[in-house]
Amino acid sequence: MAGDGIGQEVTPAALAVADAALAATGGVRLAREDAPAGAAHYQATGAAFPEASRAVCDSADAIYLGAMGLPSVRYADGTEIAPQLDLRFMYNLYAGVRPTRAIPGVKGTLADPRAAEIDFVIVRESTEGLFHSRGKGTVEDDETARETLQITRRVSERVFDFAFREAERRRAEGRPGRLTLIDKANVFTAFAFFRKVFDEVARRHPDVTADHLYVDAAALTMVAQPWRLDVTVTENMFGDILSDLAAGLVGGMGYAPSADIGDDRAVFQPAHGSAPDIAGTGKANPVAAILSAAMMLDWLGTRHGEPSAVEAGRRIGRAVDAAFADGALVTCELGGSAGTRAVTDAVLAALA
Secondary structure: OOEOOOHHHHHHHHHHHHHHHHHHHOOOOOOOOOOOOOHHHHHHHOOOOOHHHHHHHHHOOOEEOOEOOEOOEEOOOOOEOOHHHHHHHHOOOOEEEEEEEOOOOOOOOOOOHHHHHOEEEEEEEOOOEHHHHOOOOEEEOOOEEEOOOEOOHHHHHHHHHHHHHHHHHHHHOOOOOEEEEEEOOOOOHHHHHHHHHHHHHHOOOOOOEEEEEEHHHHHHHHHHOHHHOOEEEEOHHHHHHHHHHHHHHOOOHHHOEEEEEOOOOEEEEEOOOOOOOOOOOOOOOOHHHHHHHHHHHHHHHHHHOOHHHHHHHHHHHHHHHHHHOOOOOOEHHHOOOEOHHHHHHHHHHHHO
16 A cells, blocks of 8 residues: 555555565565555545455555555544554554664764664554544534543553563564563553553563653653663553654654554554655655565564565665665765665665
């Protein structure tokens, strides 16, 4: 689902890299089907997410999404067109996975040399929290507006188990394997409950070091000492905000891949938006899209017992590092001139 704006440009780039990585491993290949959706499709047809596209998603092993939404195209209530959010609720994609990693040769925000060690993951619960109220908010007499945050035991246990497994996986790969809950349990009853459930789940994973941070302290830590973080798990809105902050540490949204994962389905997409201001100019940075495709291959390979797909995902990560390592490749948002084509070609060359 390429979607809107630069989604139409970075999606083909990412899938070309995925195809090349799979070909290099000599294993499986991707069979793809396009599914139109998004703001431009809504503007043209009156349907943001047509039934035919839903049927394509229903039959897919994985869904790859470019970008959705245009600021000038909105529903009657003023909200933006967002089929990517519909997918999360439709398929119960409760675990939003937002990796943040410093790429060698890419200029980050922080001057501290330890910023080169940034490598952590935000796991964001993606189906409830404050987003539970999406489409259900009320405005009374043009005086009072209300939205309701919801946290349930079932959903919380599910995302916590996922986050503990992610910490266990990272520890097996040589990382710390520590899980930090981010909440506001000192103020809100819902978050005190969230923490209670987390501590119960933690007892089922005694090999993982588990701790807590209030969300304001977590924001400070991300700016002051982000190299201390490994895996974090948090509520939907907190995760939405903190994952953008995290991306800013390592070059911006153009370097921020993501996945929304459920028990049976998963959606993979760059965390950036449709960027209509640069759409069609060739300036869009495809790294987030390419790394999201790597996440997709890893997930597909793990789920279906295809080690060649897992290896292809890892090769993409190494190729991105190699393409940027000498510092000569600088994307437009960081003051350089490398656009979609130049970055894609450099990554493809590193794969060869």
